[in-house]
Amino acid sequence: MKEIKNISRSRAQESSAAIERLYITMRHLFNRGFYKPMGVSGETLREALLELRPEIYGSIAEEKVELNGLLYVIERLPVGIEECRYINLTSDEGYSKSHFKAIVPPKRRRNCYRIDDEQMNVEITRGRSDIYDILTHLTFIFIESHKIKDRVLIDEEGRISRDWQKLEIAALQPKKLSQVEKEKAISHAANILGRTFVEVLDIYDSFGTSEKPDRFLHVIYWLGKIAIEEVMDNNKRTITFSPILRERLGHHIHGEIWANSIKEVLKNNDLLERPIHIISANMHSVMNSLFATHVLKTKFKDKSDFYIYEELSKSGANDVRDKVEEFALKHGMISLPDQSGTNIDVQIFDTAKIDWAKSAFPKAKVGKQSPVLIVMDYAFGEQAFETIDELLKPYKFEKTKYFLNVESVSIMGKAGILEGGKGDIMIPNAHVNEGTADNYPFVNELTAEMFEGNDIPVYAGPMITVLGTSLQNRDLLKFFHESTWEAIGLEMEGAYYQKAIQSASRIRKSINPEVKVRYAYYASDNPLETGSTLASGGLGTTGVKPTYLITIKILEQIFNVK
Numbered sequence: 295m296k297e298i299k300n301i302s303r304s305r306a307q308e309s310s311a312a313i314e315r316l317y318i319t320m321r322h323l324f325n326r327g328f329y330k331p332m333g334v335s336g337e338t339l340r341e342a343l344l345e346l347r348p349e350i351y352g353s354i355a356e357e358k359v360e361l362n363g364l365l366y367v368i369e370r371l372p373v374g375i376e377e378c379r380y381i382n383l384t385s386d387e388g389y390s391k392s393h394f395k396a397i398v399p400p401k402r403r404r405n406c407y408r409i410d411d412e413q414m415n416v417e418i419t420r421g422r423s424d425i426y427d428i429l430t431h432l433t434f435i436f437i438e439s440h441k442i443k444d445r446v447l448i449d450e451e452g453r454i455s456r457d458w459q460k461l462e463i464a465a466l467q468p469k470k471l472s473q474v475e476k477e478k479a480i481s482h483a484a485n486i487l488g489r490t491f492v493e494v495l496d497i498y499d500s501f502g503t504s505e506k507p508d509r510f511l512h513v514i515y516w517l518g519k520i521a522i523e524e525v526m527d528n529n530k531r532t533i534t535f536s537p538i539l540r541e542r543l544g545h546h547i548h549g550e551i552w553a554n555s556i557k558e559v560l561k562n563n564d565l566l567e568r569p570i571h572i573i574s575a576n577m578h579s580v581m582n583s584l585f586a587t588h589v590l591k592t593k594f595k596d597k598s599d600f601y602i603y604e605e606l607s608k609s610g611a612n613d614v615r616d617k618v619e620e621f622a623l624k625h626g627m628i629s630l631p632d633q634s635g636t637n638i639d640v641q642i643f644d645t646a647k648i649d650w651a652k653s654a655f656p657k658a659k660v661g662k663q664s665p666v667l668i669v670m671d672y673a674f675g676e677q678a679f680e681t682i683d684e685l686l687k688p689y690k691f692e693k694t695k696y697f698l699n700v701e702s703v704s705i706m707g708k709a710g711i712l713e714g715g716k717g718d719i720m721i722p723n724a725h726v727n728e729g730t731a732d733n734y735p736f737v738n739e740l741t742a743e744m745f746e747g748n749d750i751p752v753y754a755g756p757m758i759t760v761l762g763t764s765l766q767n768r769d770l771l772k773f774f775h776e777s778t779w780e781a782i783g784l785e786m787e788g789a790y791y792q793k794a795i796q797s798a799s800r801i802r803k804s805i806n807p808e809v810k811v812r813y814a815y816y817a818s819d820n821p822l823e824t825g826s827t828l829a830s831g832g833l834g835t836t837g838v839k840p841t842y843l844i845t846i847k848i849l850e851q852i853f854n855v856k
Contacts, residue, residue, distance in 0.1 A: 306773035312346040313765050314729055320429050324543075328534040331436045332524055339433050349771075349821045350764050351434050358488030359441050361497050367431040368501065368513060372397040372406035372414060376516040379529065380413040381432065383425065384536040386548070386635045389415065402427075403637040418539055419548050419635035423675020423762065423786065429533070430764050435517060436531065442518035443525060445486050452526050457482040458518070464508070465515035471508050479511055487514070546680045552634035553684035556642070556668060557696075559628060565644060566689065566696050569665040571852050572682070574791070575706045577639055578615070579845040580669045581622045582606055584643070588652045589621045590614060599654070603842045604835050625649060636673075638681060643667035645853075654846075658853035665701070665852060672707060672787075675762070679790035686798035686805050700805040702739070703795055704812035704848045708837065709785035710763060711817035712775040714751050717836040719844065720815045721745070722757040725788035726779065729761060734792035739812045744847055750840055755782040757815070759789035766821050775822070785815060812848055816840035 319338045329335035347355050351363040368376075374397065375381065386405075390396065394407040404424065405417040418424045446458040464471060464479035471479060476498075484494045494510075501510035524530050560566040573580060586606060587599050593614065594602050606615055623629065626647030630640040646664035650656050673681050682703070689696040711718055721742045724735040742754040758774050758781050760766060766784060774781040792811070799807045816837055849855075 305769035309346055309767045309770040310729070312342045313761060313770075315342040316346070316430070316765065317426070317729060317761055320426055323429075323533075324425060324535050324540065327537075327540065328532060330530045330532050331433055332440065332521075333530050336433070336436075339429070340437060343430070343433050343437070346765065346767050348765055348767050350766070354434060354437060357441065357444075359438050359486075361487070361489060361493060363434065364438055364513075365497060365500055367435055369400050370402040370431060371428070371435075372399050372404075372408075372416065373503070373506075374408055375406075375414050376435070376513050377520075378408075378412055378414040379520060379531050380534070381531070382409075382413060382415045382534045382536060383418050383428070383539060384415050385539040385542045386417055386419050387536065387538055389417070404428075417635075418543075420637065420674045420677040421680055422543065423677060425543075426762050427675070427764065430762055432533065434764075436521075439517035439521040440524075441488075442486060442514060443521035445488065446518055446522060447525070452522075454522075455486070457485045461486060461511065461515055462519075465511040467508075476508065479508075483511060483514055486518070546684055548635040549677070549680035549684040552632065552636045552638060552681060553687070554689070555634060556630065556640055556685065557689035557698075559630060559642060560666070561689065561691060561696070563628065563642075563644065565642070565666045567699060568663055569661075570698055570700045571665055571667050571702045571704065572685065572700060573667060573669045573704045573706065573848060574672065574678075574787075575669055575704075575845060576841070577641060577669070577671055578606065579706070579841050580643070580667065580849070581627065581641065582618055583842060583845045583849055584648070584653050584655070585621050585625065586618045587654050589618050600839050600842065604838045607835060607838050625652070632671075636677065636681060637671075638673060638677075639671045641667075641669040643669070655849065655853050655855055657855050659855070660853060667852070673790075675786045676790055678787035679794045682791055682794035683797065686794065687802075688804055697804060700809055702810040702812065702852065703791070704852075705788065705791055705814075706841070706844045706848060707785060707787065707815050708818040709757065709783045709815035710766070710771075710819050710821050711753070711783045712771055712781060712820070712822055714753055714817060715820055715823070716817050717840055718751045718753065718817045719745050719840050720757065720783045720817065721752060721754045722782070722788065722813050722815070723754065724756040725759050725792055725813075726756055726774075726781065727759045727789040728784075732789060732793070734789050734796065736792060736811050736813075739810050739851060740814050740844075740847060745843060748839070748843055750843065753782040755780050757781060757788055758784045760784050760786060762786065763821075768822055771821055783815060783817065784821070788813060810851075812851070814844040814847070816844065 323329045344355050352360040354360055389407045397406040407415040409415055446454050448455055460482040480494045481491055484491045498510045501513060503509055582603060586602055590602055605611060626644040628642040632639050644666055645660055650658050709720060711720060721740055723738055726733050742752045745752045756779060795811060798804045799809050
């Protein structure tokens with residue numbers, strides 16, 4: 295038993311070392327300015343990722359192509375990137391004012407621009423975490439592309455298999471394939487990918503779009519084609535980092551613009567000196583928790599609040615969502631779509647304009663100075679520090695410095711859980727920053743006991759703030775969970791939020807040193823369970839109840855509702 299524990303621990307240590315190598319290598323390549331992912335310069339990244347074998351990338355270390363991981367990554371990269379030999383990571387350098395049309399990946403908010411047949415530009419405006427994320431994903435798909443190449447080339451002279459010839463014809467067909475053509479193409483693709491016919495059939499449509507229903511074949515073909523050309527013609531893919539990006543990274547340029555725009559709106563609406571509560575959440579849960587049940591009570595007569603929230607969360611519910619938003623805008627909500635490049639939208643709620651009898655909190659006790667809620671959309675990794683750090687600084691207008699009266703900061707988000715399942719709730723008492731000596735214990739105003747009796751399991755304890763969810767592997771996570779750390783989950787922003795709050799309240803003294811903090815997360819996945827990783831699919835409506843439970847508990851504390 296002791297020997298097994300030692301083996302497990304050594305694997306955890308190897309994984310930790312692999313993450314550190316990835317982190318250091320990516321920073322080195324960024325400073326260098328360019329590298330070739332499948333060349334000598336990208337070798338350390340490839341080796342570290344293969345040694346790490348992150349759960350989200352499934353069978354990356356095996357000969358067969360990983361399909362669920364490939365879908366997860368493709369949804370977070372711009373459409374067409376599989377065709378590009380040159381990928382240029384840039385800052386916001388004015389492409390939005392050009393003829394180039396922005397391409398936004400379906401599952402990641404970043405603007406990308408197809409410059410020509412061979413080049414894709416990807417805007418990085420959310421800090422280093424954005425760079426780590428995209429480089430890890432690109433390394434993965436390039437590794438997978440060479441698996442395709444290995445099954446396509448028959449010999450060293452460059453002859454290709456019959457399966458590849460048939461796949462090429464299907465992939466380049468401009469029209470939608472018939473059922474017979476599609477199944478013939480899937481048969482050839484399955485042979486190339488080392489997968490069964492039914493495995494490919496099951497995931498095929500998930501890659502498709504309304505414009506490209508057969509996109510799966512297109513992605514596989516182009517990944518393989520460019521990998522073949524890398525070997526046969528020595529024409530390797532190249533990733534570059536623009537000089538402006540290298541110059542700007544780490545200087546809070548977008549975060550400062552974002553924060554100042556919020557403070558300007560506060561000042562223009564005479565809200566700057568009122569009690570302020572900052573909430574990091576999505577752009578619907580606070581608004582809906584306040585107003586949805588009142589606005590929609592006639593439409594959903596005799597239905598529970600959570601039934602209404604589920605209906606609002608369904609695709610195609612724009613009409614009812616619009617009604618709630620229209621009501622909110624007339625009752626104290628100010629909407630601030632992002633213009634700074636952070637991709638973080640904001641809502642400001644002036645509670646003095648709320649008719650509490652027409653809200654879900656008729657017993658709210660807000661005092662003489664009605665509080666102001668600043669609801670910000672989710673930050674991404676290290677971007678959490680940049681945005682909150684800038685938001686908590688005093689606002690300088692002409693020759694006057696205004697200190698914000700911040701009474702609380704509440705963070706509601708989704709995270710990976712290490713004990714339990716999707717939709718469960720986690721209440722942290724500390725954030726441990728993986729790979730560093732930075733640990734952030736705090737007094738959480740939310741407790742596990744507050745969520746009992748709602749048929750949702752609740753876990754309390756430390757949480758790990760990780761470099762990227764795509765870098766986690768089972769051995770390392772088991773160590774964090776089963777060792778004296780006793781971690782309950784992992785996420786990407788907590789330590790950065792707390793670092794900004796502590797520096798503002800205790801070191802810079804720009805906000806109240808007794809500022810209250812609230813952290814709560816609902817589980818989007820369990821990376822320790824096979825089939826429950828992020829690559830296994832979304833939450834569906836499973837996340838609705840915990841999302842609103844957490845939001846309501848936060849608002850009850852702000853509004854002093856027992």
